[in-house]
Amino acid sequence: xxxxxxxxxFMLSILCMSVTAFALTEGDWEYQLMENxxxxxxxxxxxxxxxxxxxxxxxxxxxxxxxxxxxxxxxNGIIKSVTFPSTVKTINRMCYNSKTLETVVLPEGVEEIxxxxxxxxxxxxxxxxxxxxxxxxxxxxxxCSSLTSINFPAALETMDSGVFSKSGLASVDMSACxxxxxxxxxxxRYCTELxxxxxxxxxxxxxxxxxxxxTALTDIDISRTVTSIGMEAFYGCTSLDSVxxxxxxxxxxxxxxxxxxxxxxxxxxxxxxxxxxxxxxxTSLKGVYVPDTVIYFGINIxxxxxxxxxxxxxxSKAAEVCKKNTxxxxxxxxxxxxxxxxxxxxxxxxxxxxxxxxxxxxRTLVPLRxxxxxxxxxxxxxxxxxxxxATRDDVSIQICIGASExxxxxxxxxxxxxxxxxxxxxxxxxxxxxxxFDAAVEWNGNGDVVLISE
Numbered sequence: 001x002x003x004x005x006x007x008x009x010f011m012l013s014i015l016c017m018s019v020t021a022f023a024l025t026e027g028d029w030e031y032q033l034m035e036n037x038x039x040x041x042x043x044x045x046x047x048x049x050x051x052x053x054x055x056x057x058x059x060x061x062x063x064x065x066x067x068x069x070x071x072x073x074x075x076n077g078i079i080k081s082v083t084f085p086s087t088v089k090t091i092n093r094m095c096y097n098s099k100t101l102e103t104v105v106l107p108e109g110v111e112e113i114x115x116x117x118x119x120x121x122x123x124x125x126x127x128x129x130x131x132x133x134x135x136x137x138x139x140x141x142x143x144c145s146s147l148t149s150i151n152f153p154a155a156l157e158t159m160d161s162g163v164f165s166k167s168g169l170a171s172v173d174m175s176a177c178x179x180x181x182x183x184x185x186x187x188x189r190y191c192t193e194l195x196x197x198x199x200x201x202x203x204x205x206x207x208x209x210x211x212x213x214x215t216a217l218t219d220i221d222i223s224r225t226v227t228s229i230g231m232e233a234f235y236g237c238t239s240l241d242s243v244x245x246x247x248x249x250x251x252x253x254x255x256x257x258x259x260x261x262x263x264x265x266x267x268x269x270x271x272x273x274x275x276x277x278x279x280x281x282x283t284s285l286k287g288v289y290v291p292d293t294v295i296y297f298g299i300n301i302x303x304x305x306x307x308x309x310x311x312x313x314x315x316s317k318a319a320e321v322c323k324k325n326t327x328x329x330x331x332x333x334x335x336x337x338x339x340x341x342x343x344x345x346x347x348x349x350x351x352x353x354x355x356x357x358x359x360x361x362x363r364t365l366v367p368l369r370x371x372x373x374x375x376x377x378x379x380x381x382x383x384x385x386x387x388x389x390a391t392r393d394d395v396s397i398q399i400c401i402g403a404s405e406x407x408x409x410x411x412x413x414x415x416x417x418x419x420x421x422x423x424x425x426x427x428x429x430x431x432x433x434x435x436x437f438d439a440a441v442e443w444n445g446n447g448d449v450v451l452i453s454e
Contacts (some may be wrong), residue, residue, distance in 0.1 A: 001279055007372070010070060011250060013017040023041055023042065023267075024057060026056050026057060026287070027045075028043055028044050028045030028047075029042070029043060029044070029056060030042035030043075030044065031056050031057060031061075033057055033059065034058075035058055036059050036062075037060060037062040037063075038055075038056045038057050038059050038060065038061045038062065038306065039061075039062065039063045039064075039065060040052065040056065040061055040064045040065070041065055042141055045261070046075070046078055047078075047079070047086060048078055048079060048080045048081070049079075049080060049081045049083075049232070050074065050079055050081065050082050050083070051083045052064060052082065052084050052085050052088070052184075053085065054085035054086065054446070055087075059414050060085050060087040061085055061088060062087055062089065063089075063090065063092070064084070064088060064091075064092060064094055065092050065094070074094050074095045074098060074101065074349065076369070077099070077100055078100060079098065079100055079101055080100055080101060080102045080103065081101070081102060081103035081104070081105070082095060082101065082103075082105070082147065082248075083104075083105040083107075084104075084105065084106055084107060084110065084292075084324060084361075085107065086107040086108060086109040086110075087109070088109070088110060089109065089110060089111045089112065090110075090111065090112040090114055091095065091106065091110060091112070091113045091114060091117050092114045092117060093114060093115065093116050093117050093119075094117075094407060095117065095118050095121060096116045096117065096118060096119045096120055096121065097119065097121065097153040098118075098120075098121045098123075098124075099121075099122060099123060099273050099312040100123060101118075101123060101124050102123050102124060102125055102126060102146075102152060103124075103125070103126040103228075104118065104124065104126070104127045106127070106128065106129060106130050106133075107130060108130045108131060108132055109130065109132055110130045110132060110133055111132055111133060111134045111135065112133070112135040112136075112137070113129075113133065113135070113136045113137060113140045113251075114137045114140070115137030115138040115139060115140060115160065116137070116138070116139045116140065116142070116378075117137065117140045117141075118140060118141050118144060118224045119139045119140065119141065119142045119144075120142070120144075121143070121144050122139075122143060122144065122145045122146060123146050124141075124144045124146060124147055125146040125147055125148070126183055126249065127141075127147065127150060128315070128385060129150065129151055129156075130153065131153045131154065131155060131411040132153070132155055132159045133153050133155060133156055133313065134155055134156060134158065135156075135157060135158040135159075135160075135185065135199075136156070136158070136159050136160065136163045137160050137163075137170050138160040138161045138162055138163070138184070139161070139162040139163065139165065140163050140164075141163060141164050141167050142162050142163070142164065142165045142166055142167065143165075143166045143167065144164075144167045144168065145166065145167065145168045146168055147164075147167050147168050147169060148168050148169060148170045148193070148330070149169065149171065150169065150172075152173065152174045152176060152177050153176070153177075154177060154178065154179060155179060156175045156177050156179060156180060157179050157180060157181050157182070158180075158181065158182045158183075158231075159180070159183045159184060159187055160182075160184045160315060161184040161185050161186050161187070162184075162185075162186045162187065163187050163439060164187060164188050164191060164381065165187070165188065165189045165190050165191070166184055166190045166191070166358040167173050167188075167191055167199045168193050169188065169191050169193065170193045170194060170216075171192050171194070171195060171196045172188065172194065172196070172197045172198070173198045174197075174198060174199050174200050174203075175196075175199070175200055175201065176200070177200045178200050178201065178202050180202075180203070182303060183205070183207055183210075184207060185207045185208040185209050185210065185230070186207075186209040186210065186212065187207070187210050188210060188211050188214060189209045189210070189211070189212045189213060189214075189215075190212070190213050191211075191214050192213070192214065192215050192221075193216055194211070194214045194216055194217055195217060195218050195219065195239075196218070196220070196222045197211070197217070197219070197220040197221065198220075199220075199221060199222060199223045199226070199353065200223060200304060201223050201224070201225065202223070202225050203223040203225055203226055204225055204226060204227055204228070204279070205206050205226065205227065205228045205229075205230065206222070206226060206228070206229045206230055206233045207233065208230040208232060208233065208253075209230070209232050209233065209235070210230065210233045210234075211237060212232050212233065212234070212236060212237075213235065213236040214234075214236075214237050215236065215237065215238050215239060216239050217234075217237045217239055217240050218239050218240060218241070220240075220243065221446065221448060222243070222244065222245065222246050222445075222447075223246060223428065223446060224246045224247060224248050224445065224446040225248055226246045226248060226249060227248050227249060227251065227319070228249075228250060228251045228253070229245075229249070229251070229252050229256045229278075230253050230256065231253045231254045231255060231256065231257045231276075232254070232256065232258070233253070233256045233257075234256060234257050234258070234260060235255055235256070235258050235259055235260075236258075236259040236260070237257075237258065237259075237260050238259070238261045238262060239262055240257075240260050240262060240263055240265070240318045241262040241263060241264055241453060242256075242264065242265065242345055243263070243266065243268075243285075244421070244444050244447035244449050245266070245267065245268065245272075245447055246269065246446045246447055247269045247270075247271065247306035247338070247446070247447055247448045248269075248271070248360055249268075249269050249271070249272045250271070250272060250273050250274065251272075251273065251275075251278060252268070252272065252274070252275045252278045253273045253274075253276050253278065254276040254277055254278065254298070255276075255277065255278065255280060255439045256276070256278040257278055257279050257282065258277075258278065258279065258280040258281055259280070259281050259282070260279075260282050260285075261281070261282060261283050261284055262284055263279075263282050263284060263285055264285060264286055264287075264308045264345075265285070265286060265287045265288075265289075265345075265346065265347060266279065266285070266287070266288045266289070266391050267289045267340050267347055267449070268288065268289060268290050268335075268372060269338075269447060269448070270291040270293055270335075270337065270338045271291070271293050271338075272291065272293055272294055273293060273295050273296065274294070274295065274296040274351065275290070275294055275296065275297055275298060275299065275301060276296075276298040276301075277298035277299070277300035277301050277303065278298065278301060278430075279298060279301055279302055279305055279308065280301070280302070280303045280304045280305065281303070281304035281305060282302075282304075282305040282308065283304070283305065283307075284307075285302070285305045286307055286309065287308065287309050287310075287311055287351070288301070288302070288308060288309075288310050288311070289312075289335045289340075289347060289417070290310055290311065290312045290316065290318040290335060291316075291335045291336050292312075292313055292315075292316045292317075292335070292336055293336075294316070294317055294318055295317055296317070297317050297318050297320075297321040299321060299324075299325045299327075301327070302327060302328075308328070309328045309329060309330055310322050310327060310329040310330075310349070311327055311329070311330055311331075311332040311335055311349075312331065312332070312335055313331055313332070313333055313335060313336065313368045314331045314442075319331070322342055324344075332349055332351045333351050334349050334350035334351045335355050336356070337350065337356035337357055338356075338448055339356070339358070339359060339364055339449070340357075340447070340448070340449045340450070341357060341364070341366060341370075341371070341430060341449070341450040341452065342449060342450070342451050342452065343371075343374045343375065343452045343453075344453055344454060345453075348370060348374050350366070350367060350370055353367035353368075353369060353370050353425075354367070354425065355367045355422070355423075355425040355427070356428070357450075358422060358427065360417060360420075360422075360427075360448045361416070361417050362417075363416065363417040363422070363429050363430075363431065363433070364429070364430045364443075364450050365417065365422070365424055365427035365428060365430065366427060366430045366433075367426070367427060367428075367446075368381075368388055368419075368425075368426040368427070368428055369407070371428070371430055371433045371434060371452070372390045372433065374452075375434070375437055375439070375452075375454075376392060376393060377390040377391060377392035377397075377437070378390065378391045386400055386401040386402070387399065387400045388426070388428070390433075392437060394409075395408065395409060395436070395437055395438075396408070396409055397433070397436045397437070399419045399428060400419070401418070401419050401420060401421065401426065402418050402419070402420060403415075403418055403419070404416075404418055406419075406432060406436065408436050413432065415429055415432050417429050430450055430452075431450075436450045437454075438454070439452050439453060439454045440452070440453050440454070
């Protein structure tokens with residue numbers, strides 16, 4: 001048996017050697033013919049700017065591969081650019097670890113970039129992905145520290161692990177990638193220059209380690225369709241000071257936001273069911289708002305976050321775990337609101353007003369005094385005329401229940417949804433109130449959050 005194995009290895013070695021020994025040549029290229037197709041196996045030239053031919057030996061070039069020893073033959077210390085022909089469907093790993101490569105031209109027709117194809121090309125800065133691209137293999141652009149931007153084609157279906165890890169990407173816009181069916185872990189891990197991210201509007205899972213240690217990340221638009229945030233998905237994102245979690249969220253896994261040392265406040269959306277120990281060592285964290293829908297609550301959720309408080313209702317699972325494990329918590333009935341309002345980045349609690357916000361006719365209505373008091377306005381109520389007057393500095397606002405207009409310093413302002421009684425509560429339209437005091441108002445539809453800023 002031992003002689004047989006040795007013999008087989010010897011025969012395989014002879015076979016592999018024969019691939020190079022009997023390769024065909026044309027100009028600076030070695031190649032093989034496979035029926036009516038050519039596979040380029042070696043580049044022997046010395047040009048800085050290489051253009052791979054689309055025809056060789058009278059047939060189309062359909063593949064460019066590493067030689068039989070697996071060496072990357074475009075890493076010769078000379079080549080600065082490589083242009084691929086439109087006849088090639090898959091880009092293999094012939095360029096990885098090149099220290100001189102700066103530009104790659106990928107034509108329409110390319111469907112796959114294989115694993116580690118351009119990994120370690122630290123000077124690569126110019127790449128345009130073709131609209132036909134469907135798959136990027138593991139670590140395809142890992143370590144491309146000079147690559148600051150990339151386009152994401154709509155046809156993209158698969159991204160394997162670590163595709164852009166340790167790259168120089170500064171912003172990511174994946175909003176066009178609505179055909180993504182598979183996205184693996186650590187796609188952007190250790191991208192220390194990455195600041196902003198937009199995800200596709202049908203995205204469902206932020207995978208494990210996806211943005212781990214992206215220390216410059218300050219803003220991410222998480223799609224409303226996301227149901228799960230994976231393990232260590234945002235671990236070590238030390239510049240992330242706020243995040244709007246989507247209304248569709250169900251699970252926040254282990255250490256998802258741990259070591260996010262600038263994060264100050266987290267609102268868990270109503271409907272979320274499971275929260276692991278997700279906010280450990282968040283040293284700036286002051287509040288995590290947890291609705292009653294949460295049925296699993298990690299006991300080490302705030303470990304190493306000394307100033308953080310859990311806000312929940314008294315009979316919730318969160319309260320039960322906090323009591324049992326001496327985690328600081330305060331009761332707040334408004335954690336169960338499906339709509340949240342933030343003023344200058346801080347959540348407004350509606351607990352003392354006895355009524356959560358509601359959406360009527362496409363407008364968010366809030367309890368009468370909540371926004372006025374958050375904005376430090378003085379409020380007077382005239383029961384005889386059902387009129388509220390709010391005053392701040394030199395601005396006076398008057399609103400009459402049921403009226404289709406309000407008044408700012410006597411000037412009429414039309415409103416499309418009037419202040420009204422909802423049950424026993426007087427509710428007013430938050431946008432018109434805030435804008436009357438010259439505040440900016442935005443609606444985040446992914447998380448059902450009203451953002452008021454001055």
